[in-house]
Amino acid sequence: MGVIFSRTVFTRYTFLKGETMSASTKHDGGGGVFSIILTGLLVVTLLAMQPLPAQILTADAGPDLEVDTGTPVQIGGSPTASGGAPPYTYSWSPTEGLDDPTAANPIATPNTNITYRVTVTDAEGVQAEDEVTLRVRVWLYAISDTPPNQLTRVNIYSQSPTLNIVADEITYGGPAMAGLPPVGSVLNETEAAAIDPVNERAFIISNMGTTSALLLLDLQTGVATGIGFTGATDINALAFNPTSQMLYGLSSHQSQLYVIDTATGAATALPMPVTTTGANIEGLAFDHFLQPPVLYAVDEFDGTVYTIDVNTGEGTVAGVTQEGFESIEFSSDGTMFAAHNLSKLYTIDRDSSYAATVFANSLTIDGEGLLLNDGLSTLDDLIPVELAAFYAQTGEAEVRLFWVTATESENLGFNVYRSEQGMNDFVRVNSALIEGAGNSSSEISYEWADRQVEPGKSYDYLLEDVDFQGRRTRHGPVSVAVAALPSEIMLLQSYPNPFSVTGNNGAGGMGRTHIAFALARESFVSLKIFSITGREVAVLARRSYPPGRFTISWDGRDQAGNIVAGGVYFYSVQTPAGDLLKKKLLILK
Structure with a gap:
């Protein structure tokens, strides 16, 4: 005799010599009865198998990932579905950036941070869900002006920002130009940087020669190629406006702003200095989040922050941050980054008196020039x-x-x-x-x-x-x-108060007042209107509410739909716990 079972545990049956016994079993295929007569054996043990409960359906969207923009990556677990009753079907949302939203492990190609949710359905219609978040790396590049003249970068949206070395040294790739080092040699005095995201060009300044030289920098290799000399001395800051396609440079010691020809490197001074106070302005960058983009500058010595008129070159004091910043840059969401001369990267909060905060305590970065291209929104002529x-x-x-x-x-x-x-x-x-x-x-x-x-x-x-x-x-x-919840229950004053049943109440609208209350926990709530004599006039709410803040409007009508008389009324909110709060309102006729 043979019996087949599946999804099983073992039950032990023991029979003695000469004993006849039957036992019933149930398994995936149904029930069965078997009998065994023992002859010639002292003891025989039969292992009868019984079914286990089905495993719970589980979905696994995979671990959260950091990826480079536009780089394909596979999402989903190993496996994405388990338990339940196979086979499974899959539905991913949103579908944006996915090659197949019905696959167990689709390929995602994100251009921005995104969270995908997978819904798994098994053969019995049971569903399970899970989420995975893809965070797109946004690289902030930094150049240094002192040996080893590294090109470095850091992902500004990383949970744990880490400095990455792109090139141990920035080298000169030609052409041969007097005042610049031989081809293949280290390029020194690299003191400013800016990026043209439209044409994917990175500009830097080298002050090795008698006048500042403009170069293009390869952000993959750290090799710089010469464009030409500016004719200006000591340009320590660069900024590029992708909207106007214009490159600006600033001489720190002269507080002079220049427009620089990106084809030849020639610089033309604007008519007015940024300031006449003898400042040492080292940081320069456009905030592309604002329209039109606004040019900012920062003084390394005293922390003064300026906005600069790109037509005249004149600066206006916008605020004061801490001292020591040598370069600044903006992300497309308006975040202001600054590199300190003590090799720390900061963010500057313009809404909090230009307070500076270390971006990452473990991060050291030598940033004479900062470059950031995170998908600027101002690059296209078309404004959708x-x-x-x-x-x-x-x-x-x-x-x-x-x-x-x-x-x-x-x-x-x-x-x-x-x-x-x-x-x-x-x-x-x-x-x-x-x-x-x-x-x-x-x-x-x-x-x-x-x-x-x-x-x-x-x-x-x-x-x-x-x-x-x-x-x-x-x-x-x-x-x-978002308002914090009260410790128990809170009833707010109605608005507008007083209000007119038939007139226009401004913010309150036409003939309405609004009553707000807040709950710390889920509760049944009764909200009522009473006359000055205590007579119940209207019931505005009588139901259960979750924790939170709620607003209910009253149009000045009683339970029968009639407009009430002008005068003083009270409203109250009550819960089964015994909470009873009252406030007064006045109706004008």
């Missing part, structure tokens, strides 16, 4: 979206984003990115592209809610539009603080 407004409001345990487009040109749609305030680590939070209007010359209003926020935290949001060719432009950021 012109925004008329972009703002955020807190709602009931959520943040609502509102934006209005003045025009749209070949606009496919929008993405929303969120970061905890001050972290500058923006991650996409919308699961699918928010559909745009395509082409429009009239104003269109949009609204989107982020319900994955935490009470008591502050957030920054960026809005990204995507055109038909996949080009992206970011707007913002806008900031919003």
Whole structure:
């Protein structure tokens, strides 16, 4: 006799000599009864097998990864699905950047930070989900002016920023030019840098000769090729404006701004000095986040920060940061980076009196010139979206984003990115592209809610539009603080108060007042309106609410739908725990 079982554990049956016994078993194929008569054996043991419960279906989207922009990477687990009842089907979202959103392990080619979610469905219709976040590396390059004259870089969006050496020495690749070293030799006095992201060119300055020389730098090899001499002395800072395609240089000792011809290297001085205070300005960069881009400069000796008029060269004091910064650069979201002469990389918060914070305590970087190209939004002549407004409001345990487009040109749609305030680590939070209007010359209003926020935290949001060719432009950021929850329950004063049932209440709208309350935990809430004599006039809420802040409007009507008389009324909120709070409001006729 043979019996086959699967998904089993063992049950032990023991029979004595001469004993007849039958036993029933159940297994994947159904039940069965078998009998054994023992002859000639003292003891026989039968192992009967019984089924185990099915394993729980589990999805694994794989580990979070750091990748270079536009570099294909495989996502998903090993395996992506386990347990449950095979075979499995897979659905990845968003589908943007994926070669096959129905594969277990699709290939993703991200151009920006993105979180993918996989939904696994087994043969019995059971589903499981998991997420993976891809963070695109954004490289900030730095050049040094002292031996070993390295070219280094750091990923500014890494969770643990680490300095990477691209080239141990910046070398001169020709052509032979008097005042520059022989071809193949180390290029010294490299004191300024700027990047042209449109044409993928990196410019640097060498002050080895009697006048400053303009060169092109290969960011893969560290080899520089000469363009020409500027005719100006001691240019210590460079900045490139991709919108106007103009390169600017600044002589630190003269506080003089120049326009530099990128074909010949010749420099033309603007009519006015940046300042007449004898400053030593070393850092220069455009903030491309602003439109039009704004040119910033920083004084190494006293930390004065300037904005500079690119037509006249005149500087205006914008603030003061700490001393010692030799170069600055901006990311496309407006983050200001600065390299210190004590070999530390900082971020400077322009919203907090230009306070400087070490970017990474373990990171040392010698940055006479900083270069950053992280997908600037101002590179294309076509402006897919012109925004008329972009703002955020807190709602009931959520943040609502509102934006209005003045025009749209070949606009496919929008993405929303969120970061905890001050972290500058923006991650996409919308699961699918928010559909745009395509082409429009009239104003269109949009609204989107982020319900994955935490009470008591502050957030920054960026809005990204995507055109038909996949080009992206970011707007913002806008900031919003999510109110902390009360320790128990809180009832706020209604607004407007007093209000008119039939008149226009300004911010309150037409004949309405708004009553807000907040809960620390889920609770059943009763919100009622009473007359001055204690008579119940209206019931505005009688249901369960989750933790959070909520607003309910009242139009001045009683339960029968009649407009109440003018005068003093009270409103109260009550919970089963015995909490009872009251406030007064006044209705004008």
